[in-house]
Amino acid sequence: MLKLKYLNIFLIIIIVLLLIAIFSCDQKDKYAGKYAEQGEQLQKTSEIELKDNGQGVWRVLNDETSFSWSISNNEIRLHTKSGGIIIGKIKDDILEILLPGSKIKYFKRVK
Numbered sequence: 436m437l438k439l440k441y442l443n444i445f446l447i448i449i450i451v452l453l454l455i456a457i458f459s460c461d462q463k464d465k466y467a468g469k470y471a472e473q474g475e476q477l478q479k480t481s482e483i484e485l486k487d488n489g490q491g492v493w494r495v496l497n498d499e500t501s502f503s504w505s506i507s508n509n510e511i512r513l514h515t516k517s518g519g520i521i522i523g524k525i526k527d528d529i530l531e532i533l534l535p536g537s538k539i540k541y542f543k544r545v546k
Contacts, residue, residue, distance in 0.1 A: 468484070468485060469545050473529075474541065483532075490504075491513065501516065502516065506525070509524060510522060529543055
């Protein structure tokens with residue numbers, strides 16, 4: 436009887452972990468792609484690429500910076516290599532990124 440109780444608890448834990456893994460992978464696939472900066476007077480060409488493995492690249496002209504990213508409640512978090520976190524919002528196919536100094540940049544999905 437005791438073994439059956441532990442087996443049930445073990446199965447429930449496995450099912451919960453599998454569901455968490457399935458839903459977290461789905462979000463990464465949903466938002467992975469390239470996003471181009473939007474605005475009226477763009478002086479620089481800026482692009483963000485979100486890869487489905489949780490890694491990303493931010494390109495400005497010939498310069499690029501890699502980061503990791505995560506999604507939670509329609510909020511994207513870009514984790515820089517130096518330990519900083521840049522937070523943005525996701526609205527349909529638009530990323531609204533809040534940069535240090537309270538400057539907001541918009542990126543529209545292109546691929």
